[in-house]
Amino acid sequence: MQLKTIYKPLLILLVASSCAAQDSNHKENSLPISQETKIQAKEEPRLPSLQKREKNYMRGQILVKFRAGTEKVTIQFIQKKLHLVTIRIIPKSNVYLMKILNGSSVQEVRRHLMDFSEVEYAEPNYMRKGYKGPVQ
Amino acid sequence: MKEKAGALLFWGFIAMFFLTSPLECDAAGNQLGKRQTLMKIYRVPGELLVKFKTGISQDEVKTSLAAKRARVVKKSKRSKVRRIKLPSDLSIDKAMIRYLMDPNVEYAEPNYIRYPEVIPNDVDFAELWGLENTGQVVNGVTGTAGADIDAPKAWDITTGSSSVMIAVIDTGVARNHPDLNLNMWVNSAEQIGVGGVDDDGNGYIDDIYGWDFVDNDGDPEDYYAHGSHVAGTIASRGDNVTAITGVNWTAKIMAIRAGGVSGFFTSTIAEAIYYAVDNGAKVINASFGGPGFSQTTYDAISYANDHGVLFVAAAGNDSSDNDSNPFYPSNYSLPSIVSVAATNQNDSMASFSNYGSTSVDVAAPGTNTYSTIPTFSYGPQVTVYSESFDPLPNPGVWNVSGANFTWDFGVGTGVGNTNCLEDSPGGNYLDNTNSLMYYTNSFNSVKNNRYTLSFSVQYELENPSDLFYSVTSPDGNSWWSLDYETGNSGGAFVPRAIDYTFMADLYSSFYLGFWLFSNSSQTLDGVYLDDLHLYREPININSYSYAYYQGTSMASPHVAGVAGLVKAQNPNYSHLQIRDSILNTVDSKPALSGKMVTGGRVNAFGAVTYIAPSTGVVAVGRYEFVTLSWNPNSESTITSYVLSYGTTPALGTVVNVGNVTTYQVNGLINGTIYYFAVKARADFPGLGTIEGKNSSTVTATPSPAEKVVKAVAQSGSSGGGCFIATAAYGSRMAREVRILAQFRDNFLLTNAAGRILVKYYYEVSPPLTEFIAKHDTLRAVVRWSLLPLVGVSWLALKLGPTATLVLLVLVLMSGATVAVFRKIRPQEHRG
Numbered sequence: 001m002q003l004k005t006i007y008k009p010l011l012i013l014l015v016a017s018s019c020a021a022q023d024s025n026h027k028e029n030s031l032p033i034s035q036e037t038k039i040q041a042k043e044e045p046r047l048p049s050l051q052k053r054e055k056n057y058m059r060g061q062i063l064v065k066f067r068a069g070t071e072k073v074t075i076q077f078i079q080k081k082l083h084l085v086t087i088r089i090i091p092k093s094n095v096y097l098m099k100i101l102n103g104s105s106v107q108e109v110r111r112h113l114m115d116f117s118e119v120e121y122a123e124p125n126y127m128r129k130g131y132k133g134p135v136q
Numbered sequence: 137m138k139e140k141a142g143a144l145l146f147w148g149f150i151a152m153f154f155l156t157s158p159l160e161c162d163a164a165g166n167q168l169g170k171r172q173t174l175m176k177i178y179r180v181p182g183e184l185l186v187k188f189k190t191g192i193s194q195d196e197v198k199t200s201l202a203a204k205r206a207r208v209v210k211k212s213k214r215s216k217v218r219r220i221k222l223p224s225d226l227s228i229d230k231a232m233i234r235y236l237m238d239p240n241v242e243y244a245e246p247n248y249i250r251y252p253e254v255i256p257n258d259v260d261f262a263e264l265w266g267l268e269n270t271g272q273v274v275n276g277v278t279g280t281a282g283a284d285i286d287a288p289k290a291w292d293i294t295t296g297s298s299s300v301m302i303a304v305i306d307t308g309v310a311r312n313h314p315d316l317n318l319n320m321w322v323n324s325a326e327q328i329g330v331g332g333v334d335d336d337g338n339g340y341i342d343d344i345y346g347w348d349f350v351d352n353d354g355d356p357e358d359y360y361a362h363g364s365h366v367a368g369t370i371a372s373r374g375d376n377v378t379a380i381t382g383v384n385w386t387a388k389i390m391a392i393r394a395g396g397v398s399g400f401f402t403s404t405i406a407e408a409i410y411y412a413v414d415n416g417a418k419v420i421n422a423s424f425g426g427p428g429f430s431q432t433t434y435d436a437i438s439y440a441n442d443h444g445v446l447f448v449a450a451a452g453n454d455s456s457d458n459d460s461n462p463f464y465p466s467n468y469s470l471p472s473i474v475s476v477a478a479t480n481q482n483d484s485m486a487s488f489s490n491y492g493s494t495s496v497d498v499a500a501p502g503t504n505t506y507s508t509i510p511t512f513s514y515g516p517q518v519t520v521y522s523e524s525f526d527p528l529p530n531p532g533v534w535n536v537s538g539a540n541f542t543w544d545f546g547v548g549t550g551v552g553n554t555n556c557l558e559d560s561p562g563g564n565y566l567d568n569t570n571s572l573m574y575y576t577n578s579f580n581s582v583k584n585n586r587y588t589l590s591f592s593v594q595y596e597l598e599n600p601s602d603l604f605y606s607v608t609s610p611d612g613n614s615w616w617s618l619d620y621e622t623g624n625s626g627g628a629f630v631p632r633a634i635d636y637t638f639m640a641d642l643y644s645s646f647y648l649g650f651w652l653f654s655n656s657s658q659t660l661d662g663v664y665l666d667d668l669h670l671y672r673e674p675i676n677i678n679s680y681s682y683a684y685y686q687g688t689s690m691a692s693p694h695v696a697g698v699a700g701l702v703k704a705q706n707p708n709y710s711h712l713q714i715r716d717s718i719l720n721t722v723d724s725k726p727a728l729s730g731k732m733v734t735g736g737r738v739n740a741f742g743a744v745t746y747i748a749p750s751t752g753v754v755a756v757g758r759y760e761f762v763t764l765s766w767n768p769n770s771e772s773t774i775t776s777y778v779l780s781y782g783t784t785p786a787l788g789t790v791v792n793v794g795n796v797t798t799y800q801v802n803g804l805i806n807g808t809i810y811y812f813a814v815k816a817r818a819d820f821p822g823l824g825t826i827e828g829k830n831s832s833t834v835t836a837t838p839s840p841a842e843k844v845v846k847a848v849a850q851s852g853s854s855g856g857g858c859f860i861a862t863a864a865y866g867s868r869m870a871r872e873v874r875i876l877a878q879f880r881d882n883f884l885l886t887n888a889a890g891r892i893l894v895k896y897y898y899e900v901s902p903p904l905t906e907f908i909a910k911h912d913t914l915r916a917v918v919r920w921s922l923l924p925l926v927g928v929s930w931l932a933l934k935l936g937p938t939a940t941l942v943l944l945v946l947v948l949m950s951g952a953t954v955a956v957f958r959k960i961r962p963q964e965h966r967g
Contacts, residue, residue, distance in 0.1 A: 056428055058401055058642070059610055063432050088352075090403060091339055092410050092439065095432050097403040103613055121431050128400040128424040128464070130307060130362045131453045131687040 057124030061087070062106050062113070065095045070118040078119070082112050097125060180247040183209070184220045184228065186235055187242045200240050204231070219247060253288040254295070256375035256385065260682065264380060265481050266369075266501025266694055275504045275684050279481030283737075285500065285694060287383060290701055290740035293820055295374060296384030297704035302370055302419040302696055303412035305405065306363030308356040309391035310510035311345050313364060313680040315372045315379055321346065321388040323415070326354075338415060346391035347411055349404040350641075351583050356393035359584050359675045361509040363393070365685050366423045368508030369693035370700065379682055380506060383697025383740065384704070390417050395424060396584075398638040402430045405465075409436035413443045418703055418711070421696035422449040423689035425463045434468050441472035446711040448696040450688035451477045451490040458492035467495050472711055474699075474718060477728075478502025478691035479737050484727040489688055491731040497719055499728050499737045502691030504684050513678035514586050520579055521670040525555040533576055541571030541652070542662075550666035551592050551629050557665040559652050564659040565602075572607070572615060574649025581644055585672040587636035589648060592629040596661040598654065599623035604663045605651040606634050610643040615651065621663075629666065636670070698740045705744045708770045717746035747771055747828030750814040755836035757810075761802040761881050762836045766814050768797050769828070773818035778827065781812045785833055792817075802882045804838040811835050859905040864918040872919075872926045879929035883937065 062084070066075055075096070079085060083102035090097065100109050106124045113122040184206075188197050197218075201208065205223040212218075222231050228246050235244035255261065255268075262272055267287035269279045301321055311320045326344045329335025333342075340347050346356040358364045367382075367389050374385025392412060394404040405424075412420050420440060437447050449466035451458060458467055458475070466475035477499040478486035485491060486503050523529065528545050534557070536543045542560040550556030557573065559565050581587075595604055599622045607615045618634050639646040648670065652663060695718060702714045709717070721742025722734045729735040752767035764779065776795050780787035793799045804810060813830035820826060861873045884890030908914050931940040 056426065059614060060643075061403075063402060063430075065432070088403065088407075090406050090410070090432065092414075093406060093432065093435055095403075095406065095435075103611060123402070123430055123432065124428065126402045126426060126428040126430050126433075126464075127398070128395070128402075128405065128426040130360075130395060130400065130424040131450075131689050132362050132365060132685040 057106060057126045059106070060100050060103075061125040062098050062100060062109050062122055063095055063125050064098055064113055064122045065093065065120040066118050067120045068094065074118055078113070078116055082109055084109070182222045182224065182228070183247040184222060184231055184235065184244050185217050185247050186220050186244045187215070187217045188240050189242045192240045196240055200238055204234055206231075254291040255288055256291075256381045257377050258372075258374060258379055258381045259377065260379040260506065261381065263506040266505060267381070267383065269481060274481065274506070277481055277504055280483060283479070283481060283483035283501075285383070285698065285737070286739050286741040290698075290744045291374075291385070292823060293741070293744045294701055294705045296371065296386040296701055297707075298386050298388055299707070300384070300419075300700050300703045301388040301390055301417045302384075302421065302700050303390040303392055303408075303417035304363055304367045304370065304421050304693075305392045305394050305400075305408040305412065306358075306366050306421070306423060307360040307395050308348065308358035308363045308393035309346075309367045309389060310358045310361075310364040310508065310677060310680060311356075311391055312677075313368075313508050313510065315376070315508050315680075315682075316364070316367055316389065318373045318376070319371045319382075319384075319387055319389050321390040338411075340411070343415075346393070347408075348393040349407045349411075350393050350396055356391040357677065358391075358393070358510055359512070359677075360395075360397055361512075361683070362423070362685075362689065363391070364509050365505070365507040365683065366421060366689060366693045367391070368682075369505060369690060370421060370697040372508055380508065383694060384700045387697075387700045387704070390415065396641045398641040399426075400424045402432050406430075406432045406436040409433075409440055409447075413440045413445050417445060419446045419448065419696050419699045419714075421693050422447060422465055423687075423692045425450055425452050425466055427461070427463065429462070429464060429468075433465055434470070437465060437468055437470055437473065441470050441711070444711045445472065446474065446699050446714050447472050448474045448476060448692050448699060450692040451475050451492070451496045453478075453488040453687050453689075454490055455488055456490050458490050458495040462495070463490055467492075472715070474498065474695055474715055475732075476500050476688060476692045476695045476738075477732055478686070478688045479725075479728070480504075483723075483725050483737060485731060486686070486688075486691075488686070489691070493730055494733065496732040498695065498722055498732060498734045499725075500691040500694035501737075502688055502694075503686040505686055505690035506682055506684050507690070509681055509683045510677040511679050511681045513676045514673035515676070517671050517673050519669060520587070520672050521575070521668070523575075523668045525550060525557060525666065528555055534573060535576050536571060536573050538569070538571030540566040540569045540654075541573075542566055542569070543571060543573045543652075546664065549664055554666065557650075559604075559662040565652060565654055565662040567654060567656040567659055569652050569654040572649055572651050574607075574609070574612070574615075574647055578612065578645040578647050579670065581640035581646065582672055582674075583641070584675050585637070585640060586675055587640045588633055588671050588673075589636055589668070590631065590633045590671070591668040592666045593621065593632055594625050594627070594629045594664040595621050596624040596627075597622050597663070598658045598660055601657065602654040602660070603652075605653070606632075607649045607651045608636065608639055609647040609649070610639070610645075612647050615649065617651070624660075629664070640672070695738050698738055698743050701740055702743050702746070705773075706771050708772065710770075713748060713770060716748060717743045721746050745818075745820060745823075745826050747774070747816050747818050747826055749829045750777065750816055750831040753812065753814050753831045753834050755810075755812045755834045757836040757838045759840065759881065760804055760806055760838050760878065761800055761885075762804060762810060762812070762838060763798065763800050764812055764814070764836075765798045766831065769816040771816065771818055773820060774816050775819045775825075776817045778815050778817055779812065780815075780830060781810055783808055783810060785811050787811055787813055787830075787833070800886055802886065806838045806840055809835050809837050859901045860908060860918060861922060863905045863908045864915045864922060872922065875926055875929050875933065876922070878933055883932060 083100065084098040085101060086096050087099050088097045110122045113119045207221040209219040209221050232244055235241050263274055265272065265274045265279045266284055269281060269284035271279050271281040309316065311317060323336065323344050325336035326342055331342060334340065342354040344354055347354060348356040368380060370382050371384040371387035371389050372380050372382035374381030390412060392408040394400050394408040409420065440447055451466050452463040466473065475496045477491050477496050478489040479499045479501055480486045480503040489502065490496065525545060542565055544558060544561045546556050546558035546561040549558060597604060603620050603622050605617045605620045607617055609615045650665065698718055699714050702717050703709060718738055719734050721739050722736025723739045724736040728737065748769060750766045750769060754765050756763050777793050778790060779793050779799055780790045781801060782788040811833050813833045815830045816828045818826050861876050865873050880894060884894050908918055928940065931943065
């Protein structure tokens with residue numbers, strides 16, 4: 001148990017980095033898929049990646065502020081083009097909270113959004129933590 | 137006719153003496169010493185308590201008191217102690233010596249004033265070391281006396297106000313907690329309004345108790361306890377014989393839920409800030425944070441700043457330097473943000489607290505903090521998914537992906553020889569396995585539910601290199617580890633339970649799976665999984681209690697609470713003035729020096745008694761005087777202003793000018809630079825007088841005669857200097873003209889009635905002046921007519937107004953006596 005406690009963070013990091021390394025080594029190879037088993041592998045099996053859970057921002061969401069005067073049809077066009085859908089509009093700020101529908105990363109979508117002159121800024125939906133740590 | 141006019145003018149001037157003298161006496165009578173920040177009166181002025189020895193007769197007592205010119209105010213029948221009123225010219229200290237030297241006196245002592253320090257009757261008050269630390273043991277930790285925010289002393293001034301609204305942007309607030317419910321904000325417009333209608337038109341329907349930006353409804357209940365704990369420190373109801381009190385006994389807490397188990401988001405935080413500002417909060421507490429600059433949040437806090445709302449933020453709990461590792465929102469560079477680190481019970485920096493010499497403002501108690509929480513019960517339990525692998529699931533329900541995997545269903549190898557899920561049926565797992573087994577379908581999240589995945593697992597893995605993970609994913613693409621196993625389970629199935637609540641809190645749906653990783657050194661039997669159950673249980677608030685938490689999350693509400701007290705004490709204070717009152721009155725601590733901007737821990741008493749330096753001081757030099765003006769202070773307790781001035785920045789002369797914002801200093805030397813500074817004084821009932829710090833120093837130089845023209849012109853007249861006298865005597869520099877000008881400046885322009893007289897004079901005199909100047913005879917007549925006035929003015933300037941007035945009365949009485957005597961004498965002759 002003590003070993004587990006001590007090595008847990010290290011191991012998680014180790015695995016994450018090892019997985020990443022193995023991923024890159026095997027990207028060229030197709031995976032052997034058992035035909036006899038009842039467990040179904042996907043037709044185009046992907047190499048999964050085990051990650052440390054991203055705690056800094058919400059995966060699959062992005063905040064977008066459009067410049068004042070941007071027409072609704074323009075916003076809809078951008079959404080469609082980048083596979084986004086509006087979850088909420090933050091009042092008074094003209095900031096849209098959008099969901100990324102196609103699995104693209106937040107950073108990738110952000111880069112594409114910033115190509116539009118109508119976008120003032122786009123940023124991750126950051127996560128903040130409240131803390132109620134154990135007493136001494 | 138001329139005689140009558142002259143007499144009127146004469147008596148007008150005499151009347152001015154009466155009008156001007158009180159101000160001068162007041163200024164002279166309130167000479168102050170060096171600047172004092174606190175002048176608390178501890179002894180009743182002019183009084184002593186004296187006890188004469190037993191056996192001393194009443195006559196002896198009377199003789200003794202008479203010799204000292206004392207008067208008995210009261211005598212205690214029980215103690216025989218006399219309360220003595222001293223003669224006005226005898227100080228308490230000198231009187232003490234005289235009485236103590238009297239052989240008939242047993243003792244004499246000042247009539248001390250004792251001030252109460254209000255302690256609420258909340259039964260667990262001793263747990264609140266952050267409010268008052270007497271060195272008591274709290275939760276097993278011994279504190280240091282005085283390592284607190286001096287709340288009881290602050291409560292002597294104010295215990296808060298229900299008109300001050302403090303928004304708690306957090307995980308919600310348990311609004312029915314018995315120590316919170318009376319201080320919760322209720323949106324009365326919505327409460328008495330129509331259900332399903334936005335009665336107050338603020339964009340939120342039925343936001344009676346605030347708003348929940350996580351679930352987007354009007355129920356900002358707290359399912360995590362963090363927000364309730366924070367709210368209790370700010371304003372748990374005080375003096376209600378119930379457990380604890382907040383920094384404010386009374387305030388209004390606006391509950392806004394912007395986060396839960398999983399944390400807070402930029403989107404919910406920003407919306408919460410806009411809501412708090414638009415619905416009347418004057419202070420926002422933000423006990424959350426993290427890395428990553430967000431423009432959306434910055435803009436929202438800017439909005440709060442623009443609308444006069446103070447934003448108090450926790451500095452973070454990573455023991456790191458925020459100067460180099462920015463922590464938001466506390467690190468945003470906005471004037472309305474107060475960034476708060478945490479201290480422990482001994483006034484040292486809490487071990488977990490972030491710091492920053494430029495990015496963190498102040499510290500506050502943050503360890504072992506006792507406050508309000510809801511307690512939870514869970515259920516009834518709902519089975520979301522259950523899989524025993526008996527019978528084996530349909531194809532496609534479970535999927536596998538990865539490299540070198542051997543996952544399959546095992547028959548008769550599960551719990552009780554049932555079927556199970558194995559990584560390597562009939563053998564060992566492979567080298568370099570990197571494979572995922574996951575349930576194909578996602579699970580829809582139900583908010584405010586506790587999710588638990590339970591299963592039985594038997595495993596034999598190379599320790600510590602080969603690992604079996606429980607994993608989850610929001611989208612089926614990115615997988616995160618939740619827990620892991622390595623080594624072996626002793627050849628038996630062991631139960632495991634994994635909390636999935638955060639996934640349900642974060643995402644509308646989620647996936648579950650398992651991951652096996654091995655290296656190339658050794659392979660073993662592997663993993664057997666059986667009896668999977670995913671449960672959810674609604675989280676119910678079961679009851680209300682109290683708990684010790686620690687963090688900068690607990691320090692921040694101490695400061696937000698102090699901000700509430702300051703606002704209650706000074707309703708006209710802006711958010712930046714509240715901030716100044718907090719940051720300028722900290723208790724400096726060596727352990728905090730260099731760790732934050734102020735280098736100190738917040739002090740509530742200092743903050744509520746803070747008197748800001750006066751601002752907007754303008755000094756304009758005139759002829760032998762300087763006029764000063766300044767902005768009124770915003771504190772509700774201001775009683776007067778103190779002007780300090782001198783010919784050096786040391787400001788040697790100090791004058792209490794009363795509760796005015798303009799003042800004129802007379803008798804100054806033309807051509808000399810004078811330095812001036814103003815500070816405000818406030819009286820606190822039962823405590824005494826407190827002075828603020830001096831304003832920044834300004835200078836002015838009294839100017840030669842032509843400046844008087846400008847001064848009078850600015851005072852509202854249309855004329856110039858002493859025109860008639862100047863015309864009569866031929867020059868402004870004539871001695872008589874200067875005497876009259878000085879008289880005007882020193883005695884007439886210093887009061888309203890005098891200024892009206894001067895103004896009237898300058899309106900009517902210019903045409904007369906021209907006429908007089910053209911006729912030499914008339915000039916001579918005017919000079920002769922002005923002589924009594926010049927004489928009286930000269931006397932007033934030399935002797936002062938009172939002595940001059942007495943002298944004049946005597947002269948008049950003598951004149952009247954002579955006149956009467958002469959009137960009688962002829963009658964006697966006739967008789």
